[in-house]
Amino acid sequence: MALEHILLGILRKPASGYEVKAHFDRVFRHFWAAELSQIYRTLRRLEDEGLLASRAEASAKGPSKRVYQATARGRQRLRHWLTVPEVGDERLTYVSQVYFLAELRDAATTRRFMRALHDHFAARLAELEAIEQGWRQDPRYPDALPDEDFHPQLTLALGLRKLAASVAWADETLARLAARDPDQEADRGDAA
Amino acid sequence: MALEHILLGILRKPASGYEVKAHFDRVFRHFWAAELSQIYRTLRRLEDEGLLASRAEASAKGPSKRVYQATARGRQRLRHWLTVPEVGDERLTYVSQVYFLAELRDAATTRRFMRALHDHFAARLAELEAIEQGWRQDPRYPDALPDEDFHPQLTLALGLRKLAASVAWADETLARLAARDPDQEADRGDAA
DNA sequence: GGGGTCATGTAATGAGTTACATGATTTT
DNA sequence: AAAATCATGTAACTCATTACATGACCCC
DSSP states (O other): OHHHHHHHHHTTSOEEHHHHHHHHHHTGGGTOOOOHHHHHHHHHHHHHTTSEEEEEEOOSSSSOEEEEEEOHHHHHHHHHHTSSOOOOOOOOHHHHHHHHGGGGOOHHHHHHHHHHHHHHHHHHHHHHHHHHHHHTTSTTTTTTSOHHHHHHHHHHHHHHHHHHHHHHHHHHHHHHHHHHOTTOOOOSSSOO | OHHHHHHHHHTTSOEEHHHHHHHHHHTGGGTOOOOHHHHHHHHHHHHHTTSEEEEEEOOSSSSOEEEEEEOHHHHHHHHHHTSSOOOOOOOOHHHHHHHHGGGGOOHHHHHHHHHHHHHHHHHHHHHHHHHHHHHTTSTTTTTTSOHHHHHHHHHHHHHHHHHHHHHHHHHHHHHHHHHHOTTOOOOSSSOO
16 A cells, blocks of 8 residues: 555655645656545544644644644654565556557547657656756755655656656657558648 | 456457456556456446447356457447547556655665566566567568557557666666665675 | 366455535635 | 635545355366
């Protein structure tokens, strides 16, 4: 169960459920997603199990909030989870789609599909490159960073490599499709 | 809902639930996983919805089986699903682990973690390369393949690229970790 | 007769999403 | 006065896993 451990990781520093959700949307989004409703439920369960502690706290704006933080046992649990990598099966819907794409028997739609995939990967790659640009302001980037920043940087490096691979694959695939179907009508928006 | 559509894709040709499961374990495993119990349930639901039809059939060995096949509406549903790529959020547990790995404050365990990741990616890459070796026997490989094989080959090509990227990242990361922690005790099994 | 594989399912549980409900405070 | 943001939650549902239950047929 990854969500539970990610929460323990985030809550090494105190935060409310709402703030945790913002954290997900900002950084974890790139490799994990979570809805508020589930965050709240998991937070409470973790507190029941003694892995988190909470206190009510006034908010700068809006209603008062419940601020959670990992307990000693919570941090111990986190460290234990970090000892052996969890690489369960990925579930990539779009790969299944590509697998069956011949069923369309329609070169134009196939091409549109692949172009949409390409653009999606390229946009995500651009996002990560922008994040990297920000990090580069730090003269210690990347190998003189302190551990707390170095490890997150590793996840960025992996994302950059994998997305670059995906973009390259999509480019190559579009070229291969064009070679297989020479009399394509281009459909680049600028009409036939 | 990808499982439902993958089932419709597989069942362009008739097969029993058990045979579908074998298909998953052989080819879909690389980008989608499914348990037998869920396959059976989904199969029945799809039949209730008129997207699959089934008939009982004697088996060569073992008890009689229920053989499913996509109906015209089922194939129509499949084709519709193929028109726009579904790229939901990935959930990669190990990336979250890498993100928090500094929490261990233990260079040896961190190194072991990264080496295990490396070996996992390398093993999966080797699997895909073996599959590719088999395909290469076909003189039409890769660009003269008929559409039904060309599209599956595209998924193989993507897997190869992404796994190569992951292996390269793990290699680089191990080197960077070594550079950060010069007096490591190597722990390669051959003692200190 | 025991183990493997073929074959189909049910029940309980867990993980995650979507929809709904409520309300304060701040900005426009 | 309305919209955005801050803030917490419940309920219903869907998707998936794990454990269990059953039984035929084949080979050793």
